Amino acid sequence: MLDVEKIYIVHYTRLIERKMHMDAFFRANDIDVEYILKYDKDDLTKSEIDEYYLQSKEDYDERILGIFGPNGDGFRELAAAEVSCTIKHYNAIKKLGEECAEYGLIFEDDIMFVENFSKLFNLYLNKTPDDWDAIFFGSCCGLDVGNRLKDHNKVAYLKEHPASKCADGYLLKTDLAKKITNTMKPFVTISDWELGYQLALHDAKVYWWSPPLIRQGSEHGLFKTTLR
Numbered sequence: 606m607l608d609v610e611k612i613y614i615v616h617y618t619r620l621i622e623r624k625m626h627m628d629a630f631f632r633a634n635d636i637d638v639e640y641i642l643k644y645d646k647d648d649l650t651k652s653e654i655d656e657y658y659l660q661s662k663e664d665y666d667e668r669i670l671g672i673f674g675p676n677g678d679g680f681r682e683l684a685a686a687e688v689s690c691t692i693k694h695y696n697a698i699k700k701l702g703e704e705c706a707e708y709g710l711i712f713e714d715d716i717m718f719v720e721n722f723s724k725l726f727n728l729y730l731n732k733t734p735d736d737w738d739a740i741f742f743g744s745c746c747g748l749d750v751g752n753r754l755k756d757h758n759k760v761a762y763l764k765e766h767p768a769s770k771c772a773d774g775y776l777l778k779t780d781l782a783k784k785i786t787n788t789m790k791p792f793v794t795i796s797d798w799e800l801g802y803q804l805a806l807h808d809a810k811v812y813w814w815s816p817p818l819i820r821q822g823s824e825h826g827l828f829k830t831t832l833r
Contacts, residue, residue, distance in 0.1 A: 608727045609776070610705040612638040613697040615690060616714040618645055623714040634723050638712075641697045646689035657692045658683065659791035668793055668802045672767045678798050687795045694772060694796040695789055702782035709782070713773045716743070716819045729814050730776075733761035738781045738809035744817035745771030761812040768811035769801030774819045781809050 616624060624640070631638050644653065665680045683691070694711065701709035719725065726742075733740060740761070748770050764770075777785075785803045792799045804811055 606634075607636055607710070607723055608730055609710045610707065611701065611709045612636065613700060613709065613711050614638050614640045614714055615693040615697055615711065615772075616640045616642060617686075617689070618642050619647070620714065627712075627714055627716075630718060636723070639700075640714075641693045641700075643696065644689055644692045646685040649685060649689060649692075653692075654688055657695065657791055658688050659793050661793060665793045669798055672802050672805045673798070676767075678794060680794075683795060691792055691794075691796040691799060694800070695786070695792065698777065698782050698789070699786045701777055702779055702786050705779045705782070708776055708778045710776050711772075711774070712819075713821070715821055716773050717821070719816075719818050719820075722818055725818055729760045729818065732759070733812055733814075734763075736810050737761070737776075737812050738778050738807075739768075739804055739811045740776040740814060741768075741770035741774070741811070742776075742814035742818045743771055743773040743821065744819070745773050745821050749813070749815055749817070760814050760816075762815060764811045764813050766805035766811070767801040768804050768809070768813075769797050770813055771821070772797040772800055773821050775800075781807060 614627060616627075618624075627638075630636075660682055662680045669677045669680075690713075697711045701711065729742070730740075741764075784807045785800075788806060789799060789803055
């Protein structure tokens with residue numbers, strides 16, 4: 606069992622193979638999860654898109670460029686799949702803030718787990734300083750803390766902002782989830798970049814776990830990406 610109150614999975618319902626892959630892992634490890642299914646890209650209405658997504662270069666520059674500078678993704682119109690994914694992340698964060706007493710966990714639906722994931726997850730969490738607000742533990746885009754900072758006696762590294770690390774898997778404290786719920790809507794860019802802004806906005810203490818505990822299947826050939 607994972608030492609976490611609730612787990613939410615951001616999932617596109619037409620990707621049946623991904624859900625089967627995730628379900629098999631969670632059943633084998635006796636882990637209960639809740640899938641975030643509403644707001645598939647195929648079902649989004651214009652009013653829903655307008656409610657959640659603000660396509661504004663001015664607001665993008667203020668939020669994202671203000672945090673990421675020239676390293677940002679660059680302003681562009683999001684594809685329907687990206688809007689859908691980010692809405693689902695928002696609603697996962699909202700549910701976490703409403704339903705978890707202390708903290709919860711959010712996954713995307715294309716992840717691959719390291720061997721002994723549950724045991725390592727609980728060990729890493731136990732070795733993380735209690736002052737954490739958010740924890741990222743994936744390996745997307747090769748992001749890591751860097752060899753210069755690595756300490757064999759540590760697994761949790763405090764990260765300066767911008768501190769998001771893709772959105773394949775992350776823990777949030779309930780108080781932070783509530784704050785993000787109040788400020789993320791409407792978002793101006795895709796989930797991982799928007800989350801980086803939100804973490805900085807609320808001056809969250811963000812840790813990265815290393816070595817990472819998950820990989821993205823769409824980055825390692827298990828699944829095809831569907832975002833663009």
